[in-house]
Amino acid sequence: MSAQPELARRLGTTDAVVVGLSAMLGAGVFVAFAPAAEAAGRGLLAGLAVAAVIAFCNAVASAQLASSYPASGGTYLFGREVLGPWWGFLAGWGFVVGKTASCAAMAMTFAAYAAPGAGAWQRALAALAVVAFTVLNLRGVTRTATAAKVLLAATLLVLVGFLVLAATGEAEPVGALTATGGAWGVLQAAGLLFFAFAGYARIATLAEEVRRPEVLGRAILVALGTAVVLYLLVALALVQVLGDDLPGSTVPVADATAALGADWAVPLVRVGAAAAARGARLARLAGGGRTTLAMARERDLPGPLASVDERHRVPDTAQVVIGVAVVALVLLADLRGAIGFSSFGVLVYYAVANLSALRQPVEQRRWPRALQVLGLVGCLAMAAALPTASVLAGLVVLAVGILGRAAALRRRT
Secondary structure, three states: OOHHHHHHHEEEEHHHHHHHHHHHOOOHHHHHHHHHHHHHOOOOOHHHHHHHHHHHHHHHHHHHHHHHHOOOHEEEHHHHOOOOHHHHHHHHHHHHHHHHHHHHHHHHHHHHOOOOOOOOHHHHHHHHHHHHHHHHHHHHHHHHHHHHHHHHHHHHHHHHHHHHHHHHOOOOOOOOOOOEEEEHHHHHHHHHHHHHHHHHHHHHHHOOOOOOOOOHHHHHEEEHHHHHHHHHHHHHHHHHHHHHHOOOOHHHHHHHHHHHHOOHHHHHHHHHHHHHHHHHHHHHHHHHHHHHHHHHOOOOOOHHHHHHOOOOOHHHHHHHHHHHHHHHHHHHHOOHHHHHHHHHHHHHHHHHHHHHHOOOOOHHHOOOHHHHHHHHHHHHHHHHHHHHHHHHHHHHHHHHHHHHHHHHHHOOO
């Protein structure tokens, strides 16, 4: 096989942290607490804790693997190198499908905050935003990181402002959720909230674009730690302010701001939430494109998807195909269904990551094996606990991918 052009190594630690944070601080913090509260009730914070612990296990497994295999592709590459081609394909296919659904959820969240109650216009607005950010990703990863910094700053400003309002607002707090979802509900909530944590996978897919491999481990841990603290504070504020109204809210941060009597701040929250969703979609579009590139290089996906633009050094064809798929989902799918479906695909991806890290030789290990065992079991349990429709859809799509690869291998032989 002829040598493929390499991606440009331009990103430092700060760039990687920003891209990871912008992928996490998006639809997750602004929308995922509502379906999670519906599943867990009073156990919402327990679900958040479970998701955070498993996310940490996944993060250190990804960092350990990325340090040994610093090339584009994330767990698709790690699974191939450590476990074999079929495991790598399972991880890569789960990631591409999950991130495509995630991008659609981000786009719909953007539209829900930017155009409340607009019906069909929400979907049209979401689709236009996907097109715009696909074009931005095609302009190169440096522009992607720069745009992510601006959008992340806007997101952090809005979240900090909301937390200040929640701490100082004059409205009487509701105080708590009264319903309970039991242990299974807590596990399902953790799976849904994992959708909000999964952005650090975007950092691992940048392995071929960071200046030094050790950047990856630092960036993943810093980004994840920052997100966990913010999610905890926001969750506490939402529960205190909205109580039993939280599960039914489609824009919980905006609704909580209004409940605090700060109607003047609601438009600012909507703008900030829209910016956050756009920043996360920008990062996840880029991550999906680069994993698709890696799979096409290994002929697990059609060869034209391995194309790299000679001027901007980005996976152009893969990025366009991902963008088209996201637009289709935006026009056809439901927000909460997209969140569950995305979580299923990404949890499969991380299950393979933990198994790969568990099988690494001693000289490549940086973290105790117990963390990888906990991460593997946790990913499988949370995936199984997701809403039934999301699990069934995820299994069907995974099966389609596996059968497609098997048919392609038979044709080659």
